[in-house]
Amino acid sequence: MRKVAVVGIGHGKFGVRSDASLRELAFEAVKACLDDAGIPLKEVDSMVTGIAGDEFALGLQPSAQVHDYIGFHPKPNFRVEGACATGSIALRTGIMNVASGLADVVLVVGVEKMTEVPTSIATEIMGKAGDSIWEYPFGTTFPGYYALIANAHMAEYGTTEEQLAMVSVKNHYYGSLNPYAHMQKKITLEKALTSFTVAYPLKLYDCSLITDGAAAVIIASEERAKVISKKPVWIVGAGLATDTLRLGDRKSLTSILAAREAAKTAYKMAGVGPSDIDVATVHDCFTIAEIVAYEDLGFCEKGEGGKLIAAKETYVGGRIPVNVDGGLKSKGHPIGATGVSMAIEITKQLRGEAGERQVKNPEIGLAHNVGGTGQVVAVHIFRRE
Ligand SMILES: CC(C)(COP(=O)(O)OP(=O)(O)OC[C@H]1O[C@@H](n2cnc3c(N)ncnc32)[C@H](O)[C@@H]1OP(=O)(O)O)[C@@H](O)C(=O)NCCC(=O)NCCS
CATH class of the missing domain: 3.40.47.10 (Thiolase/Chalcone synthase)
Structure with missing residues (x-):
């Protein structure tokens, strides 16, 4: 190659x-x-x-x-x-x-x-990324799918609504510093927690734009x-993996198997591990998805994602800065553009051109992009000279 x-x-x-x-x-x-x-x-x-x-x-x-x-x-x-x-x-x-x-x-x-x-039609179109026989015709939507994942994560690991909101506060903070972001405004934890419920426990500020x-x-x-x-x-690692079309056919709701597989392939190809990653963009289509991504990528142990954001370890200056471009939450999620936008942010970071959002001297970056509820996931690893 x-x-x-x-x-x-x-x-x-x-x-x-x-x-x-x-x-x-x-x-x-x-x-x-x-x-x-x-x-x-x-x-x-x-x-x-x-x-x-x-x-x-x-x-x-x-x-x-x-x-x-x-x-x-x-x-x-x-x-x-x-x-x-x-x-x-x-x-x-x-x-x-x-x-x-x-x-x-x-x-x-x-x-x-x-x-x-309108949002109702957009929700219907996106819902068709689920199973066209066993999910979508019964009215499933993406906020609904990720609400199932969030409820399971809360029940299994004690993840809290506050921890979900903390992801939103972080990503809105960085989005406010990104001139290309859809929504350039900081929010408070209280604003996120008191926004209207879209699909419990996910509220307006838990959803991407x-x-x-x-x-x-x-x-x-x-x-x-x-x-x-x-x-x-240099693009030094490329992993792609798939999983069942129907969420109900998965062994676990709290982990995305395709993400774990794609990450394994990408890490092996790049010859690095999770602790070598200096900066990452992950697929925060909903705040719970970012917490699950921390765990699937090995940035923390399974079930510890809520604690990682609560300790602010995914801010610039933390152990592993994540979505310091605002993520899908605040930068926005024009579906086909999102994965390319992630590669751009990592490239900017590795070139030292991220301005106020710059992570200190990063050498290796990672981009994690989930399709649907995890039917297909791509992970790329980038390295500067
Ligand atoms: C959450 C959601 C339903 C809100 O849509 P909506 O109710 O039609 O919202 P509107 O467009 O009417 O906007 C209402 C207000 O909320 C704001 N807003 C809309 N979506 C927002 C979001 N996700 N986060 C924060 N604010 C949002 C708008 O800017 C607007 O603010 P304003 O009143 O100050 O102008 C919609 O953003 C959504 O479905 N997001 C998820 C998208 C998705 O599933 N993507 C695929 C993921 S795999």
Whole structure:
């Protein structure tokens, strides 16, 4: 396998973007990415587009809207999907292109436009990421799935509503420092705890945002990376794993098996362990998901995730800073863009370009991206030179 590095990053503004269409959102991120890499589009050999929902994109083949608008033809572009892990699966596909020698320079774009429809319809569309026979027709929704996980975690390990709210307070704090975040406002523990209940125990401030946005990275082979970038960030571990479609078929509700498997593969490939990770982005679609991620990634023992956030160990300056870009909670969660946005944050951190959110001198970073309730999970590990 050839070595692969991130050589360009471009983040669009996340939010309610009624000013831009799907293709325009993608263009914004791609333009910023090419500017960051300092190369023209003609130097890119191939493109992968992550868009999760045809129903959000209001049509089939939305990736063609993207390659057409940025003027990429006749070069190859294709779309991948994996619900909320779409962006990281797009990155993995790009890595496979470069590592195999099929391409030297690949543009990976993640984009989603979710706010064209009301929340009720968005909830219904996202609910279809569950089992289309045994879950979704009975009215299951994502806040509902993660409420089951939260209740199980509280019953098994004594995790509290306060600990869930602490994740939200942290992620809103860092989101307030991130100019690309959907919601740039700090919140108090009391505000989180007294917000309305969406699906018990999850309240408004336990839920990620419904967001429009795009993110893009350019990855390259070793030979090209050294020419293009002064600060290439190497992708040294890539894990992808799957689990049952139906949540009820899982052995445990308090752990996501696919996350554990994906992490195991990525750690082994990178030759590192959880204690070597200096900064991480994890899939906090709901606050409980961040607590479960701490445990699945080995940042703490099983059942100790609530205590890790309560001790502020996942803040900058703590043992393992997590989601210091605001996470899905505050930065927002435009489904197809999220995994690519995670790779951008880790790249920025490893390049020392995260400004007020900068972790001190990190060398190794990790991105963890969950699709659905854990049907597919991608974990990537990044390392600076
Ligand atoms: C929680 C949720 C239901 C709220 O949606 P809603 O009730 O339609 O909220 P609205 O859009 O009407 O917004 C009402 C207010 O709450 C704010 N708000 C909306 N969602 C919010 C969230 N997740 N966190 C914090 N504030 C939120 C809005 O900005 C608005 O504030 P304002 O009154 O000051 O303008 C929605 O955000 C949601 O479904 N989130 C989860 C998304 C999801 O499942 N993603 C996939 C995960 S795998």
